[in-house]
Amino acid sequence: MRNELLLKARLLVDGVRVDESGLAGVGQQYKEQVHHLFEYDFDVHAARVQPAEIRMPGGSVVQIRLNHRSPFLITRRDGVLAVEEPGRDPIPVEWLARPKFYDLRTVSGTPMTSIAELVGEDCLSVSHTNSCLTFSNGKQCAFCNLNYTPKQYDEVLVRKRATEVGEVAGAAFREGVARHFTITGGIIPGNREVPILETYLEAFTTATGLAKIPGYVIMTPPEDLNDLKRLHDLGIQGVGFNLEFWNPAYFRAFCPGKEERIGYERYREAQRVAVEIFGTGGRVFSGFVAGMEPMESLLEGVQTLAEEGVASIPLVWSPSSGTRLHDHRSPYGEWHLELAERAAAIMVRHLKRDPRAPREEPPRCTGCQTQCLIQDVLQSRVRLLKKVAAASAPSTC
Numbered sequence: 001m002r003n004e005l006l007l008k009a010r011l012l013v014d015g016v017r018v019d020e021s022g023l024a025g026v027g028q029q030y031k032e033q034v035h036h037l038f039e040y041d042f043d044v045h046a047a048r049v050q051p052a053e054i055r056m057p058g059g060s061v062v063q064i065r066l067n068h069r070s071p072f073l074i075t076r077r078d079g080v081l082a083v084e085e086p087g088r089d090p091i092p093v094e095w096l097a098r099p100k101f102y103d104l105r106t107v108s109g110t111p112m113t114s115i116a117e118l119v120g121e122d123c124l125s126v127s128h129t130n131s132c133l134t135f136s137n138g139k140q141c142a143f144c145n146l147n148y149t150p151k152q153y154d155e156v157l158v159r160k161r162a163t164e165v166g167e168v169a170g171a172a173f174r175e176g177v178a179r180h181f182t183i184t185g186g187i188i189p190g191n192r193e194v195p196i197l198e199t200y201l202e203a204f205t206t207a208t209g210l211a212k213i214p215g216y217v218i219m220t221p222p223e224d225l226n227d228l229k230r231l232h233d234l235g236i237q238g239v240g241f242n243l244e245f246w247n248p249a250y251f252r253a254f255c256p257g258k259e260e261r262i263g264y265e266r267y268r269e270a271q272r273v274a275v276e277i278f279g280t281g282g283r284v285f286s287g288f289v290a291g292m293e294p295m296e297s298l299l300e301g302v303q304t305l306a307e308e309g310v311a312s313i314p315l316v317w318s319p320s321s322g323t324r325l326h327d328h329r330s331p332y333g334e335w336h337l338e339l340a341e342r343a344a345a346i347m348v349r350h351l352k353r354d355p356r357a358p359r360e361e362p363p364r365c366t367g368c369q370t371q372c373l374i375q376d377v378l379q380s381r382v383r384l385l386k387k388v389a390a391a392s393a394p395s396t397c
Contacts, residue, residue, distance in 0.1 A: 001058050001380045002337070002380075004056050004057065004058040004060055005060065005337055005340075005373055005376050005377065005380070006333055006334065006337050007056070007083070007091065007333075008056065008060050008062045008333075008373060008376065009316060009333035009334070009336040009337045009340075009373055010072070010332075010333035011062050011065070011072060011083070011333075012062065012063065012065060012316040012318060012333075012336070012371065013291075013316060013318055013329075013330045013331070013332065013333050013336065014067060014070045014071060014072060014318075014333075015041070015042045015065040015066060015067025015069075015070040015072070015318065016064060016065065016066065016067065016070050016072040016073070016074055016083070017066070017067065017068060017070050017072065017073045017074070018050070018051060018064070018066070018073075018074045018075075019073060019074070019075045021075050021076040021077070022051075022074040022075050022076050022081060023049070023050075023051070024076060025095070026049055026050070026051045026095060027049035027098070028098065029095075029097070029098060030051065030095035030096065030097065030098055031051070031052045031053065031095065031096045031097065031098045031099070031102070031118065032049045032050060032051060032052055032098070033049075033050045033051065033052045033064070034052070034102075034113045034117040034155055034156070035149050035150070035152075035153045035155050035156065036113075036116065036117040036125060036126070036127055036130075036155075036156050037117075037125070037127045037130065037146065037149070037184065038144070038145055038146060038149055038320065039145050039148065039149040039152060039153070039320055039321055039322055040063060040065050040318070040320050040371070041064075041065055041066040041067070041320065041321060042065060042066060042067035042068075042069075042070075042318065042319065042320065042321060042326075043066050043067060043068055043321060044152055044321050044322075045066055050064065050066060051064050051074075051095055052064060052095075052096065053095075053096050053120060053370050054074070054081075054083070054093040054094065054095060054096075055093065055094050055095075055096060055121075056091065056093055057091070057092060057093075059366060059367075060366060060376050061096070061120045061121060061366065061367055061368075061369075061370050062370060063370040063371050065318055065320075071085055071086060072084070072085050073085075074093070077090075080092055081093055081094060081095065096120070096121060099118050099172065099175060099177040100175050100177075101118075101168065101171040101172050101175055101177070102118075104171055106163075106164045106167045106168065107167065108164065110157065110164055112167070112168045112171060113155065113156075114155065114156050114157050115156070115157065115160050115164050115165060115167075115168045116160075116165065116168045116169070116172070118172065118177060118178060119182075119368055119370060120367050120368035120369070120370045121365075121367030121368060122177065122178055122179040122180055122365070122367050122368055123178070123179070123180040123181070123182060123215075123367075123368035124168070124169060124172045124173075124178040124180065124181050124182070124215075125181075125182045125183075125184075126160065126165055126168070126181075126182075126183055126200070127156070127160075127183075127184055127185045127186075128159070128160065128183060128184070128185035128193070128196050128197070128200060129158065129159055129185040129186050129188050129196075130146060130147075130149070130150050130156055130157075130158040130159075130185070130186070131146065131147050131150075131158055131186050132144070132146050132147060132186025132187045132188075132257075133186070133187045133188065133189060133257070133261065134186075134187060134256075134257025134258065134260075134261065135147040135257075137257070139256040139257035139260060140257055140324075141244065141254060141255045141257065141258065142253075142254045142255075142323065142324040142325050143244075143254065143289050143292070143317060143319075143320070143323050143324075143325055144323060145320055145321065145322035145323045146186050147186075148321075148322035148323075149322065152322065162196075162199035162200050162202070162203040163203060165200050165203050165204070166200075166203030166204055166206055166207035167207060169181065169203070169204045169207050169208055170207030170208055173207075173208045173210075179214060180214050180215045180365070180368055181204060181213055181214060181215030182215050182216055182217070182218065183197060183200055183201075183215075183217045183218070183219075184217065184218035184219070184240075185219075187220050187257070187258070187261060187262075191222060191223045191224070193219055193220055193222065194222050194227045194230065194231065197217055197219065197231055198230065198231070198234060201213060201231065201234040201235065201236055202234065205234070205235060210235070211235055212235045212237065213234070213235040213236045213237060214237060215236065215237060215238075216236060216237060216238035216239055216240060216283075216285075217231065217236055217238075217239050217240070218239075218240040218241075218242060218287070219239065219240070219241065220241075220262060221241060221262060221266050221267055221269070221270035222270075225269065225270055225273040225274075226273075228270075228273060228274055228277050228278075229277050232277050232278055237278075237283060238278060238282070238283040238284065238285065239274050239278060239283070239284055239285075240284070240285045240286065240287060240313075241267050241270045241271050241274065241284075241286060242267075242286055242287035242288075243264070243267050243268075243286045243287075243288065243301070244258075244287065244288060244289045245288065245289065245292070245293050245298075246288070246293065246297055246298050246300060246301025246302075246304075247293055247297045247301075248264045250292065250293050250297075251264045252264070254289075254292065267286075271284055271286065271305070271308070271310050272308060275308060275309040275310060279309070280309030280310075280351065280352055280353060281309075281351065281352070281353040282311040282351065284309065284310050284311070285310060285311040285312065285313055286305060286310060286311075286312055286313070287313045287314075287315055288301070288312060288313065288314045288315065289315060289317045290314035290315060290316060290317055290336060290339055290372075291316065291317040291318075291330035291331050291335070291336065292317060292330075295335065295338070295339050295342075298314065298339065298343075299339070299342055299343060299346065302314075302343045302346050302347065303346045303350060306346055306347050306349075306350035306351040307350050309351070309352065311347060311351055312343055312347065312374070313369075313372055313374060314336075314339055314340065314343055314372060314373075314374060315371045315372045316330065316336050316371060316372055316373065317330050318330050336373060337373060340372070340373035340374050340376075340377045341377055343374060344374055344377040344378050344381065347374075347378075348378070348381070365379075366379050
């Protein structure tokens, strides 16, 4: 399994090429890219239909990041789809099936793919606003292309009506392809994000009939942190406040707009308040742009946050097109796998379950965490422990 996770890391770091034989069925039988939030590809591609993800033999799901300079090639030979790398045996993979709701439209005629995307195997993801205020004065995060992406592809509505979000959620959950739900978006004027999130969550529960929303929101700290209780009471299971970097100096350097408008310490305060409301055990988390900050610095943050009840999600960074860091490079795949293994070990030791919280974890799984390794590593630990337990169990013969 470790070899598979190393390959996943390398595919995310170096991207991949896909030849014409590999594209057969993409956009019809198999799920295509929908640029609902960011452009993760190294290359701006003229072809509108490109594959979204692959599933590897051990079950890991990997986001496709197109890169014409990648050593990896996905091709189909004798009917078998595989990842090829010079000097190594091909690795058989498979595209993910295309959900039926991708062909549907809302009542008002909007393509459902303009509203939301199925990320990985089972997570319905929607961005409430595909733009961020920090771009207005050139202080956007150095790794971000949120405002750039809709101009390149014109695939999504920059702002979505809650009623249409509910329609898409209802269709995806009725079809059975969605089990999780996430909402995020750029920084918007004033204190408007919480009211927008409320309308989305209310539309979701109306459309699906679910009292508890199996998902989370990734948001900006609101002006009044007590507003987080309003979201919790609507049934959302978790919340993320992405620090991006643990070291405040990196935050200031690479996220100048976030520092100017919100500030590092405000993010930290929001995380602590959110733990009081949502509980520990991973219900509050921070995303990190892994590969720009030294590993030891980031792991220090993973431990501090875990001790406070906050989980860490180190996303494998690669220099996407349209960002200030395009044509830079991320550390090697081995670096990212080591980071994930060490971060997982820290969270297993220090991230305690809140006895007040429901037993089930926030809905994140290996099938929907296509851009990071942490969930794969944690799942592999669980499998290993089960094997050890089974091997040491007394015989019933």
